[in-house]
Amino acid sequence: MTELPSVDDVNQASRALGLGASAAELHGGLCGWLSAGGAPVREWPARVLADDNLPTPAEGDALARLLDASVAQLEDRDFAFELLLSDASDTATQADALFTWARAFLGGFGLGSGQNRPALSEEGDEALTDLAKLAQASSEDFESGNDDDEDALAEIEEFIRVAVLLLHGDCVMAARHRQRLN
Template sequence: MSANEPLSHDQLDALIVRLRLGVDASELHGSLCGYLAGGASSNGGKLLAALELEGVEDVAPSPADQATLDALLRQCREALADPDLGFEPLLPDGDRPLDERAEAVVDWCRGFLGGFGLAGTGPHAKLSDDAQEVLRDFGTVAASSFDFGDSAEDEDALIEVQEFLRVGALLLYTESAGRGQSGSDRLH
């Protein structure tokens, strides 16, 4: 992975296997995005512990793996703050089976909600009605199991859910993490 090349789902999965974490790539990415979107400051080497991931207490990343984690953190932060709205949830490629991709969407939402909560954005935060609705909808997706019938319709529905996650994460990041920004820098 070069410094400017985004970490892929498969690369993150390989890192998770090396570190023996109790999550998959989509859930870890969701956790990290939720943590950042919730307004938490990124604290580099202590990131895995801050996310309270299963098995983290036994993890001592090698310098190369720590550099990859740092790059992932930077990638997430830059994507969420991208003025061109280029953020995308890290999910398996479109050539993977539909059920695998749908389960990754559920895992990403579960991770996002956990990370958002750990960031300290509590129920007293002044989130807009839209942002509160996004959190409720993320919860609905996180608790979902999918039944598949018509593959073309199912594919379209999954694409719509992924787009909702993308836009919802950006809204939550703008409202929570962007609180300190001037009004002209915030998304509307």
């Protein structure tokens, strides 16, 4: 199983390439792109951030490792997929990272699917709708030190993780399965 690079390493690599995106934003967008069937290409930041002028990450740097780990985790049959979020301990920062991740995922999903919205299962369609609702949420609704809010964030993170795997299954894994049958 390929492990995700650290939040700090991804943030540093983002700054070095002048991407202007956080680790949560990059990972969310990348996972959205991949889940919709976007190709796992080295120049993924240009595709995910919709700017063809962005540089390509160097082989082996944190962004290249992020791509490799994300592909491996999405394809893992043990459902070991995880979200790359903030390392901060306060609830508001964690919530910001989580909702940023969800917004970026939706953007990447839209870009990865192109002009045609992929055919989704009923559960996949519902998951996408729920992700869109979560992407509108704000950290203002969460208080640091509130155990209920911390539990709620953990549940939201788990929902997002499962929704992403479901969407990836609908758009990528099901398409591969259909190809094998033909």
